[in-house]
Amino acid sequence: xxxxxxxxxxxxxxxxxxxxxxxxxxxxxxxxxxxxxxxxxxxxxxxxxxxxxxxxxxxxxxxxxxxxxxxxxxxxxxxxxxxxxxxxxxxxxxxxxxxxxxxxxxxxxxxxxxxxxxxxxxxxxxxxxxxxxxxxxxxxxxxxxxxxxxxxxxxxxxxxxxxxxxxxxxxxxxxxxxxxxxxxxxxxxxxxxxxxxxxxxxxxxxxxxxxxxxxxxxxxxxxxxxxxxxxxxxxxxxxxxxxxxxxxxxxxxxxxxxxxxxxxxxxxxxxxxxxxxxxxxxxxxxxxxxxxxxxxxxxxxxxxxxxxxxxxxxxxxxxxxxxxxxxxxxxxxxxxxxxxxxxxxxxxxxxxxxxxxxxxxxxxxxxxxxxxxxxxxxxxxxxxxxxxxxxxxxxxxxxxxxxxxxxxxxxxxxxxxx
Numbered sequence: 001x002x003x004x005x006x007x008x009x010x011x012x013x014x015x016x017x018x019x020x021x022x023x024x025x026x027x028x029x030x031x032x033x034x035x036x037x038x039x040x041x042x043x044x045x046x047x048x049x050x051x052x053x054x055x056x057x058x059x060x061x062x063x064x065x066x067x068x069x070x071x072x073x074x075x076x077x078x079x080x081x082x083x084x085x086x087x088x089x090x091x092x093x094x095x096x097x098x099x100x101x102x103x104x105x106x107x108x109x110x111x112x113x114x115x116x117x118x119x120x121x122x123x124x125x126x127x128x129x130x131x132x133x134x135x136x137x138x139x140x141x142x143x144x145x146x147x148x149x150x151x152x153x154x155x156x157x158x159x160x161x162x163x164x165x166x167x168x169x170x171x172x173x174x175x176x177x178x179x180x181x182x183x184x185x186x187x188x189x190x191x192x193x194x195x196x197x198x199x200x201x202x203x204x205x206x207x208x209x210x211x212x213x214x215x216x217x218x219x220x221x222x223x224x225x226x227x228x229x230x231x232x233x234x235x236x237x238x239x240x241x242x243x244x245x246x247x248x249x250x251x252x253x254x255x256x257x258x259x260x261x262x263x264x265x266x267x268x269x270x271x272x273x274x275x276x277x278x279x280x281x282x283x284x285x286x287x288x289x290x291x292x293x294x295x296x297x298x299x300x301x302x303x304x305x306x307x308x309x310x311x312x313x314x315x316x317x318x319x320x321x322x323x324x325x326x327x328x329x330x331x332x333x334x335x336x337x338x339x340x341x342x343x344x345x346x347x348x349x350x351x352x353x354x355x356x357x358x359x360x361x362x363x364x365x366x367x368x369x370x371x372x373x374x375x376x377x378x379x380x381x382x383x384x385x386x387x388x389x390x391x392x393x394x395x396x397x398x399x400x401x402x403x404x405x406x407x408x409x410x411x412x413x414x415x416x417x418x
Contacts, residue, residue, distance in 0.1 A: 004324075011321050011401060018318060021311070022398045024050040036368025039403045044188055044216060044347050044394035045372055046238045050307055053242060056300040068295055069267055069286070083295060086302040087285075090248055093305050094233065095224040098253050100284040104293055105247035108215040109138040111234035114249055114288065115211060116142035117262040119180070119232075125151040127179040130208075132157040132165055132194075133384055134187045137377040139213045143182060153177070159384060163192040163340030165199065174206045181210045185217035189378040189392070190340035191323075191347030193217070197228045204229060209255065215239055219396075220319065220345045222312060225250055241396070242304030243297035249288070256284060265290035315397045319346040322395045322404065329408045335415060339382075339390055349376075349390040352411075355418045357389040360411075367410050 022028055027048050030038040040048060066075035068083050091099040105111045120142075123129075129143050129152055147154040155173050158166045165183065174181070181203045186193050196212055203210040211232035214223060218235040225233050230250075237246035251259070261268055261281060268290040271280040281287040308315075323344050330336045335353040352360060361373035372392040375382055382388060393407070 007321055007324055010317070011325075014314070014318060014321075015400070017314070018397065018400055022400075024052070025398050026051065026054070028398060032368035033366065039369045039399075039406060041393045041395065041399065041403070041407065042370045042372045043219075043396040043399075044239070044392065046244065047219060047241050047396050048398065049241055049243065049304070052307060053300050053303045056303050057243065057296055060296045060299055065296070067292060079295060079299070082299045082302070083293075086298050086305075089302050089305050093223070093309060094250060095226050096250055097226060101250055101253050101256060103249040103251065103285045103288045104298055105249050106245050106294065107238075107247035108213065108234050108236045109247070111247045111249035112139055112211075112213070113142050114262045115232055115234075115251070116146050118259040118288075119209075119251075119255065120146045120150065121260070122258060123150065123152065123179050126153070126177060128153045128155055128175060128177045129180045129182065130155045130157060130170075130173050130178055131182040132184065133159050134163075134165070134190065134192075134378065134381040135182065135184055136188055136213065136215070137379070139182055139184065139211075140380065156380075157183070159381065162342040163187065163190040164342050165194050167195070167198065167202075170199065171202055174202065174208065176206070178203075178206055178208045181208055182213075183210065184213040184215075186214075186220065186345050186347070187340070187378070187381065188216045188347065189349055189376050189381050189390070190342070191216075191344035191349070191394075192340055192342040193221075193345055196230070200229045216345070216347065219308060220315060231255055237297065237301045237304060240304055240308050242301045243294075245294040246297045246301050253284070256288075259288075261287050261290065263288075263290040267291070311397060318397055319395050322346070322399055322401070323348060325401055326393060326404050326408075329404065333412065333415070339385060339387070346395045347392065348394075349392045351387065351390055352415060355415070357391045359418075360391050360414065363414050363417075364407075364410060367406075369407055369410060 025048050032038050064079055066079045068080040087099050087102050090102045131143055133156055157170050160166050200210050209231040212230050214233050214235040219240040231252050233250040235248050238244040268282050268287045270282050326348055330338055337351045339349040357373040361371055364371055374389050
Protein backbone atom coordinates (compact mmCIF):
# COMPACT_ATOMS: atom_id res chain seq x y z
CA UNK A 1 0.00 0.00 0.00
CA UNK A 2 1.51 3.36 -1.06
CA UNK A 3 0.78 5.90 1.64
CA UNK A 4 1.64 9.54 2.22
CA UNK A 5 4.63 9.72 4.59
CA UNK A 6 3.27 12.92 6.10
CA UNK A 7 0.05 11.12 7.08
CA UNK A 8 2.02 8.28 8.66
CA UNK A 9 4.26 10.70 10.60
CA UNK A 10 1.20 12.55 11.91
CA UNK A 11 -0.30 9.22 13.00
CA UNK A 12 2.85 8.23 14.88
CA UNK A 13 3.00 11.62 16.62
CA UNK A 14 -0.56 11.25 17.94
CA UNK A 15 -0.57 7.52 18.65
CA UNK A 16 0.47 7.67 22.33
CA UNK A 17 -2.06 10.40 23.04
CA UNK A 18 -4.82 8.20 21.57
CA UNK A 19 -3.67 5.20 23.61
CA UNK A 20 -4.19 7.28 26.77
CA UNK A 21 -7.64 8.33 25.58
CA UNK A 22 -8.57 4.69 24.96
CA UNK A 23 -8.02 4.06 28.67
CA UNK A 24 -10.99 6.35 29.38
CA UNK A 25 -13.38 3.91 27.66
CA UNK A 26 -13.91 0.75 29.74
CA UNK A 27 -15.99 -1.00 27.06
CA UNK A 28 -12.89 -1.32 24.85
CA UNK A 29 -11.55 -3.90 27.31
CA UNK A 30 -14.58 -6.07 26.60
CA UNK A 31 -13.71 -9.55 25.36
CA UNK A 32 -16.23 -10.54 22.65
CA UNK A 33 -17.27 -14.19 22.63
CA UNK A 34 -14.59 -14.55 25.37
CA UNK A 35 -11.97 -14.60 22.62
CA UNK A 36 -11.48 -11.25 20.89
CA UNK A 37 -10.93 -7.72 22.19
CA UNK A 38 -13.70 -5.43 20.96
CA UNK A 39 -13.07 -3.40 17.80
CA UNK A 40 -15.96 -0.95 17.67
CA UNK A 41 -16.45 0.51 14.19
CA UNK A 42 -20.16 1.39 14.57
CA UNK A 43 -19.82 4.87 16.03
CA UNK A 44 -22.20 6.54 13.56
CA UNK A 45 -24.97 4.51 15.21
CA UNK A 46 -23.84 5.00 18.82
CA UNK A 47 -20.47 6.12 20.17
CA UNK A 48 -19.11 4.86 23.49
CA UNK A 49 -18.93 6.85 26.73
CA UNK A 50 -15.78 7.83 28.63
CA UNK A 51 -15.44 7.17 32.37
CA UNK A 52 -16.31 10.73 33.39
CA UNK A 53 -19.77 10.39 31.80
CA UNK A 54 -20.40 6.94 33.29
CA UNK A 55 -19.30 8.19 36.72
CA UNK A 56 -21.78 11.09 36.61
CA UNK A 57 -24.61 8.68 35.80
CA UNK A 58 -23.62 6.40 38.68
CA UNK A 59 -23.32 9.35 41.06
CA UNK A 60 -26.76 10.63 40.09
CA UNK A 61 -28.43 7.26 40.63
CA UNK A 62 -26.62 6.67 43.91
CA UNK A 63 -27.03 10.09 45.51
CA UNK A 64 -29.23 12.54 43.58
CA UNK A 65 -32.19 10.71 42.02
CA UNK A 66 -35.08 13.21 42.09
CA UNK A 67 -37.38 15.12 39.76
CA UNK A 68 -36.68 18.62 38.47
CA UNK A 69 -38.23 22.11 38.47
CA UNK A 70 -41.34 21.47 40.58
CA UNK A 71 -39.74 20.18 43.78
CA UNK A 72 -38.81 22.25 46.84
CA UNK A 73 -36.49 19.64 48.32
CA UNK A 74 -32.69 19.82 48.44
CA UNK A 75 -32.31 16.97 45.93
CA UNK A 76 -34.76 18.47 43.47
CA UNK A 77 -33.02 21.85 43.57
CA UNK A 78 -29.56 20.30 43.09
CA UNK A 79 -30.75 18.17 40.18
CA UNK A 80 -32.53 21.15 38.55
CA UNK A 81 -29.32 23.19 38.68
CA UNK A 82 -27.35 20.35 37.06
CA UNK A 83 -30.06 19.82 34.42
CA UNK A 84 -30.13 23.49 33.43
CA UNK A 85 -26.32 23.58 33.42
CA UNK A 86 -26.42 21.11 30.54
CA UNK A 87 -28.80 23.38 28.62
CA UNK A 88 -26.38 26.28 29.01
CA UNK A 89 -23.52 24.04 27.85
CA UNK A 90 -25.44 22.99 24.72
CA UNK A 91 -26.30 26.63 24.02
CA UNK A 92 -22.65 27.61 24.26
CA UNK A 93 -21.37 24.64 22.25
CA UNK A 94 -23.49 25.45 19.16
CA UNK A 95 -23.44 29.23 19.78
CA UNK A 96 -27.20 29.63 20.11
CA UNK A 97 -28.21 33.18 21.02
CA UNK A 98 -30.52 32.22 23.90
CA UNK A 99 -30.62 29.17 26.17
CA UNK A 100 -34.40 29.17 25.68
CA UNK A 101 -33.75 28.06 22.09
CA UNK A 102 -32.48 24.69 23.40
CA UNK A 103 -35.12 22.00 23.97
CA UNK A 104 -34.35 18.57 25.40
CA UNK A 105 -35.93 15.61 23.61
CA UNK A 106 -35.28 11.87 23.65
CA UNK A 107 -33.33 11.97 20.36
CA UNK A 108 -32.96 13.43 16.88
CA UNK A 109 -36.07 11.55 15.74
CA UNK A 110 -38.29 13.17 18.35
CA UNK A 111 -36.76 16.58 17.66
CA UNK A 112 -37.71 16.33 13.98
CA UNK A 113 -41.20 15.08 14.82
CA UNK A 114 -41.75 18.07 17.11
CA UNK A 115 -40.89 20.41 14.24
CA UNK A 116 -43.07 18.44 11.83
CA UNK A 117 -46.09 18.39 14.13
CA UNK A 118 -45.69 21.88 15.57
CA UNK A 119 -44.15 24.11 12.92
CA UNK A 120 -45.75 21.97 10.19
CA UNK A 121 -49.19 22.97 11.45
CA UNK A 122 -48.38 26.63 10.76
CA UNK A 123 -47.97 26.01 7.04
CA UNK A 124 -50.77 26.60 4.55
CA UNK A 125 -52.11 23.97 2.19
CA UNK A 126 -50.10 24.03 -1.03
CA UNK A 127 -46.85 24.83 0.75
CA UNK A 128 -43.71 23.16 -0.55
CA UNK A 129 -41.22 21.25 1.58
CA UNK A 130 -37.90 20.53 -0.12
CA UNK A 131 -35.94 17.55 1.15
CA UNK A 132 -32.72 15.87 0.05
CA UNK A 133 -32.47 12.32 -1.26
CA UNK A 134 -29.76 11.49 1.28
CA UNK A 135 -31.86 11.93 4.43
CA UNK A 136 -32.22 9.37 7.20
CA UNK A 137 -35.73 7.88 7.43
CA UNK A 138 -36.22 9.93 10.61
CA UNK A 139 -35.94 13.04 8.47
CA UNK A 140 -38.06 11.70 5.60
CA UNK A 141 -41.11 9.96 7.08
CA UNK A 142 -42.38 12.89 9.22
CA UNK A 143 -42.37 15.13 6.13
CA UNK A 144 -43.82 12.49 3.84
CA UNK A 145 -46.73 11.87 6.21
CA UNK A 146 -47.21 15.59 6.83
CA UNK A 147 -47.37 16.24 3.09
CA UNK A 148 -50.02 13.53 2.68
CA UNK A 149 -52.13 14.73 5.63
CA UNK A 150 -51.84 18.46 4.97
CA UNK A 151 -51.71 18.59 1.18
CA UNK A 152 -48.14 19.86 1.00
CA UNK A 153 -45.91 19.27 -1.99
CA UNK A 154 -42.73 17.33 -1.23
CA UNK A 155 -39.82 18.06 -3.58
CA UNK A 156 -36.72 15.88 -3.65
CA UNK A 157 -33.21 17.34 -4.03
CA UNK A 158 -31.01 15.16 -6.25
CA UNK A 159 -27.49 14.13 -5.24
CA UNK A 160 -24.40 14.30 -7.42
CA UNK A 161 -22.49 11.17 -8.40
CA UNK A 162 -19.83 12.00 -5.80
CA UNK A 163 -22.39 12.08 -2.98
CA UNK A 164 -23.22 15.75 -2.44
CA UNK A 165 -26.33 17.85 -2.94
CA UNK A 166 -26.53 19.19 -6.48
CA UNK A 167 -26.58 22.92 -5.64
CA UNK A 168 -27.57 24.11 -9.14
CA UNK A 169 -30.57 21.78 -9.31
CA UNK A 170 -31.38 22.57 -5.67
CA UNK A 171 -31.53 26.27 -6.55
CA UNK A 172 -34.01 25.53 -9.35
CA UNK A 173 -36.32 23.55 -7.03
CA UNK A 174 -37.08 26.51 -4.76
CA UNK A 175 -40.13 28.68 -5.47
CA UNK A 176 -42.18 31.32 -3.64
CA UNK A 177 -44.24 28.40 -2.27
CA UNK A 178 -41.22 26.79 -0.60
CA UNK A 179 -41.61 27.15 3.17
CA UNK A 180 -39.10 24.68 4.56
CA UNK A 181 -35.91 22.99 3.33
CA UNK A 182 -34.77 19.82 5.12
CA UNK A 183 -31.14 18.69 4.74
CA UNK A 184 -28.68 16.48 6.56
CA UNK A 185 -25.38 18.11 7.54
CA UNK A 186 -23.43 14.84 7.11
CA UNK A 187 -24.84 11.76 5.39
CA UNK A 188 -25.04 8.75 7.70
CA UNK A 189 -24.63 6.47 4.64
CA UNK A 190 -21.99 8.30 2.59
CA UNK A 191 -20.15 10.31 5.24
CA UNK A 192 -20.15 13.33 2.92
CA UNK A 193 -20.61 16.86 4.27
CA UNK A 194 -23.07 19.25 2.64
CA UNK A 195 -22.18 22.93 2.25
CA UNK A 196 -24.71 24.22 4.75
CA UNK A 197 -23.54 27.84 4.71
CA UNK A 198 -24.16 28.06 0.94
CA UNK A 199 -27.47 26.19 1.09
CA UNK A 200 -28.69 28.37 3.99
CA UNK A 201 -28.09 31.58 2.02
CA UNK A 202 -30.01 30.24 -0.97
CA UNK A 203 -32.94 29.17 1.24
CA UNK A 204 -33.22 32.48 3.08
CA UNK A 205 -33.14 34.46 -0.17
CA UNK A 206 -36.34 32.59 -1.03
CA UNK A 207 -37.85 33.59 2.35
CA UNK A 208 -37.95 29.95 3.46
CA UNK A 209 -36.60 28.25 6.59
CA UNK A 210 -33.96 25.53 6.83
CA UNK A 211 -33.80 22.48 9.09
CA UNK A 212 -30.46 20.71 9.46
CA UNK A 213 -30.11 17.16 10.78
CA UNK A 214 -26.80 17.38 12.62
CA UNK A 215 -26.81 13.89 14.13
CA UNK A 216 -23.72 12.81 12.15
CA UNK A 217 -21.98 16.20 12.18
CA UNK A 218 -21.95 17.29 15.81
CA UNK A 219 -19.22 14.87 16.94
CA UNK A 220 -16.84 15.78 14.10
CA UNK A 221 -17.01 19.55 13.62
CA UNK A 222 -17.69 22.82 15.43
CA UNK A 223 -21.28 23.97 14.88
CA UNK A 224 -22.19 27.66 14.98
CA UNK A 225 -25.92 28.05 14.29
CA UNK A 226 -25.71 31.84 14.21
CA UNK A 227 -22.79 31.95 11.80
CA UNK A 228 -24.37 29.54 9.30
CA UNK A 229 -27.80 31.08 9.93
CA UNK A 230 -29.76 27.93 10.73
CA UNK A 231 -33.43 28.01 11.78
CA UNK A 232 -33.65 24.44 13.15
CA UNK A 233 -30.75 22.18 14.16
CA UNK A 234 -31.18 18.71 15.69
CA UNK A 235 -28.83 16.05 17.08
CA UNK A 236 -28.47 13.27 19.67
CA UNK A 237 -26.23 12.77 22.70
CA UNK A 238 -25.51 9.11 22.05
CA UNK A 239 -23.56 9.90 18.88
CA UNK A 240 -21.37 12.40 20.76
CA UNK A 241 -19.81 10.19 23.46
CA UNK A 242 -22.93 10.61 25.59
CA UNK A 243 -25.91 8.59 26.88
CA UNK A 244 -28.90 7.36 24.89
CA UNK A 245 -32.33 8.93 25.36
CA UNK A 246 -31.17 12.54 24.98
CA UNK A 247 -31.78 14.69 21.93
CA UNK A 248 -31.33 18.38 21.22
CA UNK A 249 -33.76 20.56 19.33
CA UNK A 250 -32.50 24.05 18.52
CA UNK A 251 -35.10 26.45 17.15
CA UNK A 252 -34.53 30.16 16.52
CA UNK A 253 -36.45 32.03 19.22
CA UNK A 254 -38.71 34.09 16.95
CA UNK A 255 -39.88 30.86 15.28
CA UNK A 256 -40.24 29.01 18.57
CA UNK A 257 -42.53 31.72 19.91
CA UNK A 258 -44.98 31.00 17.07
CA UNK A 259 -45.05 27.24 17.63
CA UNK A 260 -47.54 25.37 19.83
CA UNK A 261 -46.56 22.30 21.84
CA UNK A 262 -46.84 18.87 20.30
CA UNK A 263 -46.95 16.89 23.56
CA UNK A 264 -48.94 17.80 26.63
CA UNK A 265 -48.47 16.97 30.30
CA UNK A 266 -46.64 18.01 33.43
CA UNK A 267 -44.27 21.00 33.60
CA UNK A 268 -45.33 22.46 30.24
CA UNK A 269 -48.49 24.16 31.46
CA UNK A 270 -48.77 27.08 33.86
CA UNK A 271 -52.57 27.21 34.18
CA UNK A 272 -55.66 25.42 32.93
CA UNK A 273 -59.17 24.71 34.22
CA UNK A 274 -61.93 22.29 33.28
CA UNK A 275 -64.31 25.26 33.34
CA UNK A 276 -62.35 27.65 31.09
CA UNK A 277 -61.09 27.21 27.55
CA UNK A 278 -57.92 29.18 28.21
CA UNK A 279 -54.68 27.24 28.69
CA UNK A 280 -51.53 29.11 29.69
CA UNK A 281 -48.37 27.27 28.76
CA UNK A 282 -45.10 27.47 30.68
CA UNK A 283 -42.43 29.83 29.41
CA UNK A 284 -39.85 28.67 26.89
CA UNK A 285 -38.28 26.17 26.62
CA UNK A 286 -40.38 24.25 29.15
CA UNK A 287 -43.60 24.38 27.16
CA UNK A 288 -41.94 21.87 24.78
CA UNK A 289 -40.66 19.55 27.53
CA UNK A 290 -43.78 17.74 28.70
CA UNK A 291 -43.47 15.11 31.43
CA UNK A 292 -40.39 13.76 33.14
CA UNK A 293 -37.26 13.91 31.01
CA UNK A 294 -34.34 11.46 31.07
CA UNK A 295 -32.87 13.59 33.83
CA UNK A 296 -29.86 11.45 34.70
CA UNK A 297 -28.72 11.20 31.09
CA UNK A 298 -29.25 14.90 30.39
CA UNK A 299 -27.13 15.80 33.42
CA UNK A 300 -24.42 13.36 32.27
CA UNK A 301 -24.51 14.88 28.80
CA UNK A 302 -22.84 17.97 30.25
CA UNK A 303 -19.69 15.88 30.78
CA UNK A 304 -19.97 14.41 27.27
CA UNK A 305 -20.10 17.85 25.69
CA UNK A 306 -17.26 19.09 27.85
CA UNK A 307 -15.15 16.09 26.80
CA UNK A 308 -16.11 16.53 23.14
CA UNK A 309 -15.33 20.26 23.12
CA UNK A 310 -11.93 19.63 24.70
CA UNK A 311 -11.02 16.97 22.09
CA UNK A 312 -12.78 18.27 18.96
CA UNK A 313 -9.63 19.52 17.22
CA UNK A 314 -7.87 16.20 17.88
CA UNK A 315 -10.95 14.26 16.70
CA UNK A 316 -10.94 16.09 13.37
CA UNK A 317 -7.24 15.39 12.79
CA UNK A 318 -7.28 11.77 13.98
CA UNK A 319 -10.41 10.69 12.12
CA UNK A 320 -9.06 12.22 8.91
CA UNK A 321 -6.03 9.93 9.28
CA UNK A 322 -8.16 6.83 9.94
CA UNK A 323 -10.41 7.49 6.94
CA UNK A 324 -7.34 8.03 4.77
CA UNK A 325 -5.78 4.71 5.85
CA UNK A 326 -8.91 2.59 5.45
CA UNK A 327 -9.70 4.01 2.00
CA UNK A 328 -6.12 3.25 0.94
CA UNK A 329 -6.59 -0.33 2.16
CA UNK A 330 -9.95 -0.70 0.42
CA UNK A 331 -8.45 0.51 -2.85
CA UNK A 332 -6.01 -2.42 -2.78
CA UNK A 333 -8.87 -4.98 -2.73
CA UNK A 334 -10.41 -5.26 -6.21
CA UNK A 335 -13.76 -6.66 -5.05
CA UNK A 336 -14.46 -3.78 -2.64
CA UNK A 337 -16.42 -0.76 -3.87
CA UNK A 338 -16.69 2.43 -1.77
CA UNK A 339 -20.04 4.25 -1.94
CA UNK A 340 -19.76 8.00 -2.58
CA UNK A 341 -16.50 9.57 -3.71
CA UNK A 342 -16.47 12.96 -1.98
CA UNK A 343 -14.45 13.76 1.13
CA UNK A 344 -15.81 11.79 4.08
CA UNK A 345 -16.24 12.50 7.79
CA UNK A 346 -15.40 9.28 9.65
CA UNK A 347 -18.02 7.22 7.76
CA UNK A 348 -17.10 4.85 4.93
CA UNK A 349 -19.70 2.58 3.34
CA UNK A 350 -18.67 -0.23 1.01
CA UNK A 351 -19.76 -3.30 -0.94
CA UNK A 352 -17.90 -6.55 -1.57
CA UNK A 353 -18.73 -8.22 -4.88
CA UNK A 354 -20.71 -11.42 -4.48
CA UNK A 355 -21.05 -11.25 -0.67
CA UNK A 356 -24.19 -10.17 1.18
CA UNK A 357 -23.52 -7.28 3.60
CA UNK A 358 -25.41 -9.02 6.40
CA UNK A 359 -23.16 -12.07 6.07
CA UNK A 360 -20.08 -9.85 6.24
CA UNK A 361 -21.32 -8.26 9.47
CA UNK A 362 -22.09 -11.62 11.05
CA UNK A 363 -18.65 -13.06 10.26
CA UNK A 364 -16.83 -9.94 11.49
CA UNK A 365 -18.79 -10.08 14.75
CA UNK A 366 -17.42 -13.59 15.35
CA UNK A 367 -14.00 -11.92 15.52
CA UNK A 368 -15.14 -9.12 17.83
CA UNK A 369 -15.41 -6.49 15.09
CA UNK A 370 -18.60 -4.40 15.20
CA UNK A 371 -19.70 -2.69 11.98
CA UNK A 372 -23.14 -1.70 10.68
CA UNK A 373 -24.82 -3.48 7.77
CA UNK A 374 -28.10 -2.96 5.92
CA UNK A 375 -29.74 0.12 4.41
CA UNK A 376 -28.92 2.35 7.44
CA UNK A 377 -32.40 3.92 7.34
CA UNK A 378 -31.33 5.54 4.09
CA UNK A 379 -33.10 3.54 1.41
CA UNK A 380 -33.63 6.45 -1.04
CA UNK A 381 -29.92 7.28 -1.33
CA UNK A 382 -28.96 3.61 -1.74
CA UNK A 383 -31.65 3.18 -4.40
CA UNK A 384 -30.10 6.19 -6.14
CA UNK A 385 -26.87 4.18 -6.38
CA UNK A 386 -28.78 1.08 -7.54
CA UNK A 387 -28.09 -0.97 -4.39
CA UNK A 388 -30.09 -2.28 -1.42
CA UNK A 389 -27.61 -2.76 1.41
CA UNK A 390 -24.04 -1.84 2.28
CA UNK A 391 -21.48 -2.31 5.04
CA UNK A 392 -20.56 0.80 7.03
CA UNK A 393 -17.43 1.50 9.05
CA UNK A 394 -17.50 4.60 11.26
CA UNK A 395 -14.71 5.81 13.54
CA UNK A 396 -14.38 7.62 16.85
CA UNK A 397 -11.37 9.12 18.63
CA UNK A 398 -10.57 5.86 20.43
CA UNK A 399 -10.13 3.84 17.20
CA UNK A 400 -6.65 3.30 15.71
CA UNK A 401 -4.67 1.94 12.76
CA UNK A 402 -3.95 -1.35 14.51
CA UNK A 403 -7.69 -2.01 14.64
CA UNK A 404 -7.99 -1.14 10.95
CA UNK A 405 -5.18 -3.57 10.13
CA UNK A 406 -6.95 -6.35 12.07
CA UNK A 407 -10.20 -5.51 10.32
CA UNK A 408 -8.59 -5.61 6.85
CA UNK A 409 -6.85 -8.94 7.55
CA UNK A 410 -10.13 -10.43 8.71
CA UNK A 411 -11.94 -9.03 5.68
CA UNK A 412 -9.40 -10.55 3.29
CA UNK A 413 -9.80 -13.95 5.00
CA UNK A 414 -13.58 -13.60 4.73
CA UNK A 415 -13.33 -12.82 0.99
CA UNK A 416 -11.20 -15.94 0.43
CA UNK A 417 -13.66 -18.13 2.31
CA UNK A 418 -16.67 -16.83 0.36
